[in-house]
Amino acid sequence: MSEQPQVPQHFEIQKVYLKDVSLETPNSPMIFTEQWQPQTEVRLETGATPLTEDLFEVVLTVTVTSKIGERTAYLAEVQQGGLFTLRGFPEPQMGHMLHAFCPNLLFPFAREELASLIGKGGFPAVLLNPINFDGIYMQRLQQQEAEAAPVTAH
Template sequence: MSDQQQASQQFEIQKIYLKDVSLETPNSPMIFTEQWQPQTEVRLETGAKPLAEGLFEVSLTVTITAKLGDRTAYLVEVQQGGLFALRGFDDGQMGHMLHAYCPNLLFPFAREELASLIGKGGFPALLLNPINFDNLYLQRLQQQQAQATAFSSSSSAPTMS
């Protein structure tokens, strides 16, 4: 990347906001009388959409389900949003910025909101470990490339009738 190209790149956080929250505790208050050793599942989703020239909304959705046996103790979901101005990035850089760099900026806000909601629900604190969004983005790219390769090789194969 040339110095001129790097100098023409612009990145700015316009706004970070809470887009949606949900806390469900379907088995309370009886769940509080049990020994607390839940199985916890964490799901992440990222999304990005253009809003105007050089302006993008990036969303990070984190869903946590805690179960005791087959019963749900709580299900909490936070969708953290951000408006980001990006200019001067090529397609590869733009994908990385929107699906790795920006979600990485949103994650601490989502993690704080999740911890607050879980505590307000009466449950012990849960601290999410940091997440390597760069690695997740690279894995997604590799999966897409593998699927595209598999599709192109299967679609070019001769068919027998």
């Protein structure tokens, strides 16, 4: 048996771009007259779509919702996209590259856009802490493995 020649690993950023951006301030301007002690929630999503054999679009969606009590001060969302060339990565490593490594590269762009957007809405700046995409990815894998494990009755 002859083995397939190993393709050398290659990674390259082709483009980083804003795919979608939105800011909703449903209770302005009255929200500006209130005492500012908001509860802020941050939601993250990642997605990867193959465009060709070795070109992938990775989209990181970051949603920040800020409420005062039950009233929404603002909802800001950024979909930060990137085109990446990935070649020669084995399947398990490919998932990590697309759902952890690439989102790590996109996050600073999304964070900057969100800070600008929220500031333009008239609200105090929000500084998002770094995100451990590697940890999130590993947690998701463990959760999928646990869900796929057969349930045995005793």
